[in-house]
Amino acid sequence: MSSLPLITLVGIATVLSLYMGRLVKKVNLPSLVGYMILGVVLGGSVLGVLSGENLHSLGFLTDVALGFVAFTIGSELNIRGLKKLGKGIIYIIIAESFAAFAVVTAGVWLLTKNMPMALIFGSLAPASAPAGTVAVIQEYGAKGTLTKALYAVVGFDDGLAIVIFGFANAAARNMLDPANSMSLLQGILHPAGEILLSLAAGGILGYIYTVLSRRLKPLTDIPSLTFGFVAVSIGISQWLHLSLILTSMMLGFVLTNTTPSIMVNKLLGQLRSWISFLFIPFFFLAGAHLDITSLPSLGILGVIYMLSRTAGLMGGAWLGAVAGASEPKIRKYLGFGILSQAGVAIGLSMLVLNEFTELGTPESVSIASTVITTITATCIIFEIVGPIGAKYALTRAGEIGREK
Amino acid sequence: MSFEFTLLALIGIAVTLGLFSGRLVKKVGLPSIIGYMLLGTVMGVSVLKLFHHEHLRELTFITDIALGFVAFSIGNELKMSTLKSLGKSIGLIIVFESVSALILVAVLVYLVSGDIVTALIFGSLAPATAPAGTVAVIREYKAKGKLSSSLYAVAGFDDGVAILLFGFTAAIAKQILLSSSGISQGSLASGLIQPSVEIVLSLVLGSVLGFLYSYLIPKLLSKNNIPALTFGFILMGAGLAEMFHLSLILVNMGIGFVLANTTKQSTVVSVNEQLRSLMPLLFILFFFLAGAHLNFASLPALGLIGVAYMVGRAAGKIGGSWLGAYLGGASKTIRNNIGFGLLSQAGVAIGLSLLVSQEFSSIDSAQAHAIAASVVTTITATCILFEILGPITAKIALKNAGEIPD
Numbered sequence: 137m138s139s140l141p142l143i144t145l146v147g148i149a150t151v152l153s154l155y156m157g158r159l160v161k162k163v164n165l166p167s168l169v170g171y172m173i174l175g176v177v178l179g180g181s182v183l184g185v186l187s188g189e190n191l192h193s194l195g196f197l198t199d200v201a202l203g204f205v206a207f208t209i210g211s212e213l214n215i216r217g218l219k220k221l222g223k224g225i226i227y228i229i230i231a232e233s234f235a236a237f238a239v240v241t242a243g244v245w246l247l248t249k250n251m252p253m254a255l256i257f258g259s260l261a262p263a264s265a266p267a268g269t270v271a272v273i274q275e276y277g278a279k280g281t282l283t284k285a286l287y288a289v290v291g292f293d294d295g296l297a298i299v300i301f302g303f304a305n306a307a308a309r310n311m312l313d314p315a316n317s318m319s320l321l322q323g324i325l326h327p328a329g330e331i332l333l334s335l336a337a338g339g340i341l342g343y344i345y346t347v348l349s350r351r352l353k354p355l356t357d358i359p360s361l362t363f364g365f366v367a368v369s370i371g372i373s374q375w376l377h378l379s380l381i382l383t384s385m386m387l388g389f390v391l392t393n394t395t396p397s398i399m400v401n402k403l404l405g406q407l408r409s410w411i412s413f414l415f416i417p418f419f420f421l422a423g424a425h426l427d428i429t430s431l432p433s434l435g436i437l438g439v440i441y442m443l444s445r446t447a448g449l450m451g452g453a454w455l456g457a458v459a460g461a462s463e464p465k466i467r468k469y470l471g472f473g474i475l476s477q478a479g480v481a482i483g484l485s486m487l488v489l490n491e492f493t494e495l496g497t498p499e500s501v502s503i504a505s506t507v508i509t510t511i512t513a514t515c516i517i518f519e520i521v522g523p524i525g526a527k528y529a530l531t532r533a534g535e536i537g538r539e540k
Numbered sequence: 541m542s543f544e545f546t547l548l549a550l551i552g553i554a555v556t557l558g559l560f561s562g563r564l565v566k567k568v569g570l571p572s573i574i575g576y577m578l579l580g581t582v583m584g585v586s587v588l589k590l591f592h593h594e595h596l597r598e599l600t601f602i603t604d605i606a607l608g609f610v611a612f613s614i615g616n617e618l619k620m621s622t623l624k625s626l627g628k629s630i631g632l633i634i635v636f637e638s639v640s641a642l643i644l645v646a647v648l649v650y651l652v653s654g655d656i657v658t659a660l661i662f663g664s665l666a667p668a669t670a671p672a673g674t675v676a677v678i679r680e681y682k683a684k685g686k687l688s689s690s691l692y693a694v695a696g697f698d699d700g701v702a703i704l705l706f707g708f709t710a711a712i713a714k715q716i717l718l719s720s721s722g723i724s725q726g727s728l729a730s731g732l733i734q735p736s737v738e739i740v741l742s743l744v745l746g747s748v749l750g751f752l753y754s755y756l757i758p759k760l761l762s763k764n765n766i767p768a769l770t771f772g773f774i775l776m777g778a779g780l781a782e783m784f785h786l787s788l789i790l791v792n793m794g795i796g797f798v799l800a801n802t803t804k805q806s807t808v809v810s811v812n813e814q815l816r817s818l819m820p821l822l823f824i825l826f827f828f829l830a831g832a833h834l835n836f837a838s839l840p841a842l843g844l845i846g847v848a849y850m851v852g853r854a855a856g857k858i859g860g861s862w863l864g865a866y867l868g869g870a871s872k873t874i875r876n877n878i879g880f881g882l883l884s885q886a887g888v889a890i891g892l893s894l895l896v897s898q899e900f901s902s903i904d905s906a907q908a909h910a911i912a913a914s915v916v917t918t919i920t921a922t923c924i925l926f927e928i929l930g931p932i933t934a935k936i937a938l939k940n941a942g943e944i945p946d
Contacts, residue, residue, distance in 0.1 A: 140783065141779040141780075141782050141783050142601070143601055143604065143605065143775045143778055143779040144775065144776050144779025144780055144782075144783065145779070146775055146779075147771070147772045147773065147774070147776035147777075147778075147779060148772070148776055149772075150768055150769075150771060150772035150775065151756075151772035151773065151776070153768075154765055154768050154772070158761065196547075199548065200548075348556075352559075354820075356819075357820050359817050359818065359820070359821050360558075360559055360820050360821040361555075361559055363552070363555055364553070364554075364555035364556035364558075364559065365556065367548050367549065367551050367555065370548050370549070371547075371548040371549020371550070371552055374549075375546060375549065407817075409763065409767050409814055409817075410817070410818065412765075412768075413764075413765075413767040413771065
């Protein structure tokens with residue numbers, strides 16, 4: 137079995153995913169849940185066909201897909217459209233992120249009475265995974281103000297999540313190891329610099345991309361140009377440790393806001409079917425990464441994390457919408473659409489693992505290992521619940537038309 | 541770790557710059573793929589070395605996938621009705637261009653080297669054609685007409701004939717070598733049987749996948765799913781071909797061929813529409829990587845044998861296809877031009893030469909070792925020239941035939 141070449145495996149998984157997606161659609165779940173289930177079956181926890189070395193060498197596919205997802209988000213964020221949503225959207229992003237942080241920190245603290253650990257869990261809570269939400273929007277052809285708001289929230293909240301994480305992570309470190317304390321200011325400045333740099337790099341690339349794409353003669357060359365720029369954004373983000381999501385998002389953002397919308401639609405029309413195709417390997421690889429054997433290690437801590445994160449995100453989004461006087465349907469349903477959590481959160485908890493193991497105190501080492509196992513397990517649940525929640529929100533808001 | 545990261549950025553830069561180097565060479569009337577290749581050469585192992593051998597090995601899967609798509613699109617163009625209207629001339633052209641390339645190269649190489657084994661080995665490599673260059677040119681210039689259809693058919697099916705001729709001739713060469721150095725020999729028949737089995741199995745696998753694919757395609761719920769299904773089947777075809785040592789080109793051509801001949805025209809059209817936006821990207825990557833592989837340091841190794849090989853092969857392809865077209869009663873435009881569309885030679889020939897070198901270096905004879913060493917370097921060097929020359933002559937041929945709209 138292991139002698140089956142990797143490209144055959146990817147081919148088979150792609151075709152099977154298509155039909156798994158159809159199967160779960162019969163019970164009204166978004167197709168991507170089917171892709172993920174197939175990934176779980178092929179992955180390390182069941183059949184083991186797509187695991188270890190194989191999975192590692194396909195990492196680039198996940199990055200490219202995420203880059204295209206972020207690009208799509210950016211291209212939907214027309215400033216004029218955003219203005220129609222009002223200040224509400226800014227309040228929502230700030231409120232849902234901080235509320236998730238605060239509620240999870242409080243919840244974990246009440247359970248463990250361990251402040252550094254509570255801060256770390258809290259700092260991981262705001263990170264959301266945009267791909268699930270975007271895939272659902274695209275699959276059902278959702279349109280409307282909630283859809284617009286979701287694009288904006290899942291895109292920009294990556295930036296805020298990084299800042300909150302940087303700050304809380306620094307605070308937790310200082311508590312664990314006061315001798316080597318780092319200034320909290322630095323804990324904020326460093327990630328803030330990272331974000332500014334991501335936006336700047338993405339903005340410059342986006343500008344060049346826009347200039348070039350407007351002159352490109354055969355439209356069939358647009359996918360090549362877009363692929364080239366998305367790949368460069370990803371490469372630069374990884375190289376300089378920037379946010380892949382923000383950098384690639386800026387490409388689409390600059391394009392949309394400097395180009396007539398008829399032109400933008402024509403350009404994006406070339407990409408549409410390929411983006412919906414990229415979701416397939418993205419989610420079956422995500423599924424293959426899920427280690428369902430880690431589920432039992434969830435424990436009460438994991439349950440608290442999930443409940444308080446959900447409460448924080450939904451409550452925060454509600455609060456932000458009220459404060460910003462957003463439409464009722466945004467106030468009621470937006471929170472359901474932003475629950476996904478995946479790669480970014482796991483990446484940040486890996487960072488915690490590395491840093492805290494380096495600190496070397498017994499407490500820091502035990503926190504690090506608790507964090508990584510718990511977050512891995514809760515992501516399994518959030519990654520499946522998130523898209524379902526997004527579909528529920530869009531359906532209730534009446535932004536999903538009749539099935540095409 | 542960090543080296544992987546840079547790789548994705550490098551690919552992104554390559555694709556973007558490739559797009560514009562393609563424009564640049566187009567200004568001087570050359571096909572875009574020449575620009576992609578030139579950029580690849582500059583960034584590759586010969587000049588800047590931004591892409592080195594380690595990188596290129598990691599990226600071979602891109603070349604395989606792109607070749608799979610090229611083969612699929614060839615099959616897709618081969619409607620039975622088109623093939624029938626082209627008549628028996630297609631079969632004759634394929635046989636004559638392949639066999640005469642083999643014979644002319646063998647004769648010329650024998651004249652310069654005086655060694656029958658060397659002559660046969662080089663002859664056996666001559667028929668192989670690289671379809672990607674020709675297909676890329678046809679698609680770029682949106683060429684349409686009898687010559688374009690004939691080129692699709694010949695460039696596609698000729699892979700099968702090339703494998704057969706190679707298997708048979710290489711076996712004879714080995715036989716002569718073995719008996720002259722007094723080593724007991726295997727059977728000559730196996731030299732013909734093995735490649736025949738390879739071809740039949742490739743066609744069978746291609747048809748099976750093709751029927752499954754054509755059955756599933758019309759039942760898809762949304763056009764947006766066409767890329768996923770197509771990509772999935774081409775990847776399966778490419779991967780299974782690699783696994784069972786079959787012809788990647790024939791297998792994937794089979795998938796496209798079955799689609800074109802068993803499904804409604806409207807279905808075929810929508811598949812093609814979806815591919816149209818992907819093929820340019822694949823061509824950039826494919827030819828960029830081909831360029832990055834080109835090692836100009838090997839050019840001096842060309843030598844007299846290399847020159848004999850190139851002259852013999854070009855003359856054989858052009859003359860042979862002329863003869864085949866003449867005997868088959870093809871039109872004058874096809875007769876005079878088709879050979880010029882078949883000069884590309886690349887990956888398949890290099891692959892076969894590696895096979896020869898592997899087999900011959902395991903034979904316990906000084907002559908075998910000498911051939912093993914020279915065949916790879918010579919073919920690598922001649923491929924550099926054929927890979928650049930091939931698409932250019934293909935464009936000229938299509939232009940002469942009046943199949944490139946202004």
